[in-house]
Amino acid sequence: MIRSYRHCLSFLLGLLIVGALTGGYPAVSPVLADEKAAAAIGCEIEAGAALPANTLSEGPPGEARPLSVATFSDAAGAVDPAGILAEDFLADPCLSSYPVPPPGGAIWFRFDVTNPSDLEKRWFVTTMEAIVDDIRLYEQTAAGLTLVSRTGRTTAYLERPAKSGRLAVPLSLEAGSSTTFYLRISGTFAPKTTPILISPGLLADLSKVTNNLFLSIVGFLAIMAVVSLILYRHIAPRFSVYYSSYLASQFALALIYHDWLAQIPFMNLPVTFVARWSVFCGGVGTLILILFCRALLTTGESSKREELLYRALLVVGAVVVLVAVADPWRYSGLLFLLRTLVPLILLALSLRKHRAGLVQARWVAAGLAALVFGIGVGAYGFLSPAAIEPTSSAFDLVFMRPLNMTYFVAVFCEPIFMMIAISAMAAVMQKQRQAAVVEVQALKQNLTSIESEFSEVQKATNARLEALETALANDPEKKEHLSAEQQFLERATECVLDHIGEPGFDVNELAVTLGISQKTLGRRLKDLHGLTPAAFIRSVRLNVARDLILLRRYNTVGEVAFAAGFSSVGHFAKLYRQQFQETPSETLRSLSGS
Numbered sequence: 001m002i003r004s005y006r007h008c009l010s011f012l013l014g015l016l017i018v019g020a021l022t023g024g025y026p027a028v029s030p031v032l033a034d035e036k037a038a039a040a041i042g043c044e045i046e047a048g049a050a051l052p053a054n055t056l057s058e059g060p061p062g063e064a065r066p067l068s069v070a071t072f073s074d075a076a077g078a079v080d081p082a083g084i085l086a087e088d089f090l091a092d093p094c095l096s097s098y099p100v101p102p103p104g105g106a107i108w109f110r111f112d113v114t115n116p117s118d119l120e121k122r123w124f125v126t127t128m129e130a131i132v133d134d135i136r137l138y139e140q141t142a143a144g145l146t147l148v149s150r151t152g153r154t155t156a157y158l159e160r161p162a163k164s165g166r167l168a169v170p171l172s173l174e175a176g177s178s179t180t181f182y183l184r185i186s187g188t189f190a191p192k193t194t195p196i197l198i199s200p201g202l203l204a205d206l207s208k209v210t211n212n213l214f215l216s217i218v219g220f221l222a223i224m225a226v227v228s229l230i231l232y233r234h235i236a237p238r239f240s241v242y243y244s245s246y247l248a249s250q251f252a253l254a255l256i257y258h259d260w261l262a263q264i265p266f267m268n269l270p271v272t273f274v275a276r277w278s279v280f281c282g283g284v285g286t287l288i289l290i291l292f293c294r295a296l297l298t299t300g301e302s303s304k305r306e307e308l309l310y311r312a313l314l315v316v317g318a319v320v321v322l323v324a325v326a327d328p329w330r331y332s333g334l335l336f337l338l339r340t341l342v343p344l345i346l347l348a349l350s351l352r353k354h355r356a357g358l359v360q361a362r363w364v365a366a367g368l369a370a371l372v373f374g375i376g377v378g379a380y381g382f383l384s385p386a387a388i389e390p391t392s393s394a395f396d397l398v399f400m401r402p403l404n405m406t407y408f409v410a411v412f413c414e415p416i417f418m419m420i421a422i423s424a425m426a427a428v429m430q431k432q433r434q435a436a437v438v439e440v441q442a443l444k445q446n447l448t449s450i451e452s453e454f455s456e457v458q459k460a461t462n463a464r465l466e467a468l469e470t471a472l473a474n475d476p477e478k479k480e481h482l483s484a485e486q487q488f489l490e491r492a493t494e495c496v497l498d499h500i501g502e503p504g505f506d507v508n509e510l511a512v513t514l515g516i517s518q519k520t521l522g523r524r525l526k527d528l529h530g531l532t533p534a535a536f537i538r539s540v541r542l543n544v545a546r547d548l549i550l551l552r553r554y555n556t557v558g559e560v561a562f563a564a565g566f567s568s569v570g571h572f573a574k575l576y577r578q579q580f581q582e583t584p585s586e587t588l589r590s591l592s593g594s
Contacts (some may be wrong), residue, residue, distance in 0.1 A: 039296075051091050054197055056121040063199035064206075064397055066096035068126065069109040069183070074103045077186060081138055082143040084108055084182060091518060096387045097192040102329040103133070103272050106186035111196055111238075113181060115173035123513035124203050125183060126168035128194040128388060128397075131256075133187020133271045137169040140180040154270055166207045168198070168438050186426065187271040189278065189328070192385055196397075205394040213398065214254065214380060219410050221251045224415045242292035243418060249285035250411065253454070275328040279335055283321030286339050289371075290314055293346045296364055296421055297353050305350070315341055336375070343371045343551045360424040367417030374410020489528050492521075496540040503567040507533040542579050545572070549587050557584040 029421065052068040070089035072079075079087060089110050101109050115121045125137060134152040138145040149169040151160045162168040173179060185193055198206070226249040256278045262286035294310045317338060324335035326461045345370040353361035388400055495513045499505035510533060511521045525536050558569050561584075566572035576584050 001482040027441065029246050035562050045466065050370040051111075051570060054111055056113065056115045056197075056199075057117060062392040063202040064388075064392065065197055066388045067109065067111055067183075067195040067197050068093070069098075069111040069195065070093070071098050072110070073101060073105070073110040074108060075105045076105045077101075077104050079106075079108070081147070081182070081184075084184075085144065086430060093098065097385045099191060099192045100185065100188045100193050102117060103187050103270075104369065106134075106184050107193065109183040109185070111181055111183070112178060113171060113173060113197070120172065120174050122200065123269070124168040124170050124172055124198050126162075126196060126198055127183075127188075128196060128204065128385065129188055129190045129192075131189045131271055131274055132185060132193070133489075134165055135167060135169055136184040137171060138182040138184070139171075140182065145182055148181070150560070154187070162203065166210070168203055171314055175233060188197070189271050189275040189332075191329075194385055195386055196388060202392065202397075204393060206397055209394040209398055213408070217254050217408070218251055220412060221247050221254065224419060225251070228419065233510060233550065238260035242288060242295055243422065245283055246288040246292055247415065249288060250493050251280050253281040254411070256281065271436065275332075275361045276325050279324045279328045279332065283317065283324060283335055286342050287314060287317050290317065290342060290346070293350070293364060293368075296351060296360055296425060304579070309345075309349070313345065317342060323378065328416065340372060340376045343368045343375065343580060347372060353441050359428050360421040361406070363417050364419035367414045370417060371410050373407075374412075374414070413464070447527075486527050488524060492525065492536065493540055496537050500541065500544055500565050501563060503565050505537070505565065507537065510537065538575060538578070542576055544586070546580060546587070549584060549591070555588075557588065560584060 069089035072087050072089045133154050137148045139148045149161045151167050225244045228244045237250035249341045320338045324331045350361045350365040511518045541564045561569045
């Protein structure tokens with residue numbers, strides 16, 4: 001597993017650079033390509049050996065078989081039917097798939113077909129590749145080449161000879177006859193093409209199987225997208241939006257890749273358009289997959305290195321997608337490399353998250369593993385298609401290629417695992433929300449209990465203050481022989497005592513209560529007590545606080561401070577020490593000791 005994010009990013013960039021330099025569309029030289037392919041599969045044919053015969057018999061080896069052909073690559077597409085007879089064709093019995101030039105060029109096939117039966121036969125020539133612009137079949141006669149049939153994406157749907165869903169051209173042979181045909185193919189998205197000879201019945205079966213598989217794929221993707229939107233939108237909207245968008249891109253890719261658009265009348269879109277949209281859908285799907293995995297794997301705290309990795313993958317992916325869309329035939333291999341490496345890197349990251357205890361990470365890893373397997377093997381099958389064996393089964397034809405098999409594995413397995421991951425994530429989030437609700441309820445109960453206790457303490461304090469004020473007011477000795485100045489001072493003190501539990505009672509309210517201005521209040525208090533009004537109020541509060549302590553009304557400094565109208569315990573303790581040369585705590589301890 002990749003241990004360093006920096007190494008991981010360097011690894012991705014290095015492979016992409018190598019892919020850009022060496023990948024992409026294969027060379028258009030059929031001689032070199034065929035020789036390399038023959039050497040790769042270890043095919044050994046004696047020099048001058050003849051090509052296998054193409055027959056229209058329904059018996060063994062089957063109703064569908066690879067077309068035995070000689071090839072000529074017309075890179076510029078300039079050779080016409082009249083001039084093709086003078087060209088040199090390459091015959092290699094070891095090959096069944098042949099490199100195709102990019103759009104603008106064409107590949108020619110020359111082959112002989114024999115009808116050994118006693119009845120006239122009508123078979124078809126088609127390709128294993130779905131997206132083809134133009135397929136033309138010519139019959140060689142004494143006068144030259146005669147066009148027998150034509151089909152392809154650029155051919156109007158109603159003019160196609162086979163409307164079964166597969167692009168195919170028919171050829172007919174009388175009983176016991178043999179004819180030479182020329183097949184011209186141009187405008188393919190796949191780098192290689194595999195022509196096959198197939199009976200009408202098997203062609204119809206192949207079309208049905210292909211269409212049914214396609215419908216099952218797009219139906220499955222549509223159902224999963226709807227489920228994602230409906231079930232998880234209220235729990236984790238970004239998860240459902242990201243993954244539904246990803247499934248939508250895969251839906252569009254399947255629609256284009258299976259060439260379903262070619263079966264719609266008036267949708268004669270050339271391969272240059274289809275290829276770019278196919279690359280765009282696949283590339284955008286990869287970018288959305290990065291966003292989806294980031295949302296699933298970074299639900300908690302994520303490191304800066306992880307965020308840097310995600311951003312780097314998005315930037316590199318966007319550049320690769322733009323380059324591949326601009327020239328799919330040169331950089332399609334680069335895009336396949338990106339679509340394989342990105343899930344592989346995300347797989348390594350999800351396994352690391354799984355070891356860290358993230359519940360949904362293992363399901364993300366399972367989905368990415370299926371995707372890596374499907375895209376990786378499928379990309380290899382796309383760039384280097386396997387040989388086709390003779391068969392009479394439509395299912396054999398579909399699954400003879402790793403591209404098809406792994407594609408179905410990825411399409412069906414990856415969404416299932418990802419939906420399980422979303423479900424696991426939603427379950428964790430639901431538990432967290434329930435725990436948060438319980439905690440909030442507990443906090444509310446605690447707050448209610450504290451408010452109730454504070455209310456009781458406030459009531460007790462007010463009752464004690466009222467009792468103290470009554471005792472002081474009813475003292476007969478205090479009220480005898482009081483001068484006007486002393487009576488004013490007594491009134492001011494009583495006003496402060498009446499509002500002793502109100503921290504907001506200040507000089508302005510004292511002046512209003514006494515019915516005089518603040519200036520007069522300040523002058524009279526200065527003359528009588530030597531204090532400013534604010535200092536007078538503090539002095540009364542501090543004296544009340546000391547009386548409360550001495551009377552043992554409260555057990556804590558905080559209770560005393562609040563009862564005397566101080567909003568800050570620290571400020572109260574500081575003022576108390578300045579006035580009485582000891583702290584409130586020391587006064588309380590002295591009473592406890594006595």
